[in-house]
Amino acid sequence: MKNQYFGDINDYKKYGLLRILAAGGENRIAVCWMLTADDSKSDGKFTTYLNSPNSWRPFDPDLFDFLSKTVAGKNKRGVASIARTNLVPSASYFSLFLTDGNRDEYFERLHAHLRRPDILFFDPDNGLEIQSVPKERRGSHKYLYWDEANRFFSKGHSLLIYQHFPRIQRERFIILRAADFFEKMGTKIVYSFRTSKVVFFLVPQRHHEQAIRSIAREVGRAWGGEIRPTEHHSPQ
Numbered sequence: 001m002k003n004q005y006f007g008d009i010n011d012y013k014k015y016g017l018l019r020i021l022a023a024g025g026e027n028r029i030a031v032c033w034m035l036t037a038d039d040s041k042s043d044g045k046f047t048t049y050l051n052s053p054n055s056w057r058p059f060d061p062d063l064f065d066f067l068s069k070t071v072a073g074k075n076k077r078g079v080a081s082i083a084r085t086n087l088v089p090s091a092s093y094f095s096l097f098l099t100d101g102n103r104d105e106y107f108e109r110l111h112a113h114l115r116r117p118d119i120l121f122f123d124p125d126n127g128l129e130i131q132s133v134p135k136e137r138r139g140s141h142k143y144l145y146w147d148e149a150n151r152f153f154s155k156g157h158s159l160l161i162y163q164h165f166p167r168i169q170r171e172r173f174i175i176l177r178a179a180d181f182f183e184k185m186g187t188k189i190v191y192s193f194r195t196s197k198v199v200f201f202l203v204p205q206r207h208h209e210q211a212i213r214s215i216a217r218e219v220g221r222a223w224g225g226e227i228r229p230t231e232h233h234s235p236q
Helices: 009-025 053-059 061-073 103-113 146-153 170-185 206-226
Strands: 029-032 092-094 119-122 158-164 189-194 198-203 228-233
Touching (some): 009 053, 009 061, 009 158, 009 198, 009 206, 053 061, 053 206, 092 103, 103 146, 146 170, 170 189, 170 198, 170 228, 206 228
Parallel strands (some): 029 092
Antiparallel strands (some): 158 198, 189 198, 189 228
C-alpha cells in the first residue's frame, strides 16, 4: 500500500469489504498496510468514481461520503485518515513502512502489535510473492511471502490478502492462486473477492468458516458485481 493510492476505487471496495467483514465490531480486524514509499507513477489516480455519487454511493453511503470529503474535498491522500475513524469498527492499524531490508524487524513488531484479531489483513503493493523476486531483493517490499502468511495463520488469525492481477486470464489466475493456498497453507477453504482490478483472498480459520460463509453472502448482496465472492474448496 502507498499513501498515494488512498481513496481510489480499489480503496472504496477494500474498505467496503473490511466493513462487512468486521460485522459491526463482532470480528476484530487488524490492518497491516505494508506501507511503502510513494513514487511518481500514476497509480492511485482512479478517483473519478467520487464524481458519480448516484452510481457509487449506494454501495456504502457512509464510506463514500467520508472518501468524497477527504479525497475530493480536502485532497488528503493517506491511510492515517481512515485510521482516525471508526469506519471499520474496532479495527487496529499497523502503519510502519516496509522496505526491502527491514522485513524481519517489521514482522516482529507486527507480531508484538497484534491483540488476537479475528482477521488480519495484509495489503502489499502487488500481492503474494513471485519467483523472480526473492525475499530481501530489490522490490521485495511489494510482496507478502508465503512463510510470513503461514507464520500469522499458524497463530490463529484468519488472513485477508490483497492481490493484483498478473497478465493472465483472471478466472484462471484466481483458481491457480486458490490452489496455492491449499498446497502451501494446508487450508481446505479459501474465499476470493474479485473486483474489476484486483482480488482479495480470505483464508479462514476452521472456527471462523461458518461466520465467513455468511459474511461472503452479505458482500455479494451489498456490492453485487462490483465485489464477487467465491468459495473455493480443496480437492483433497
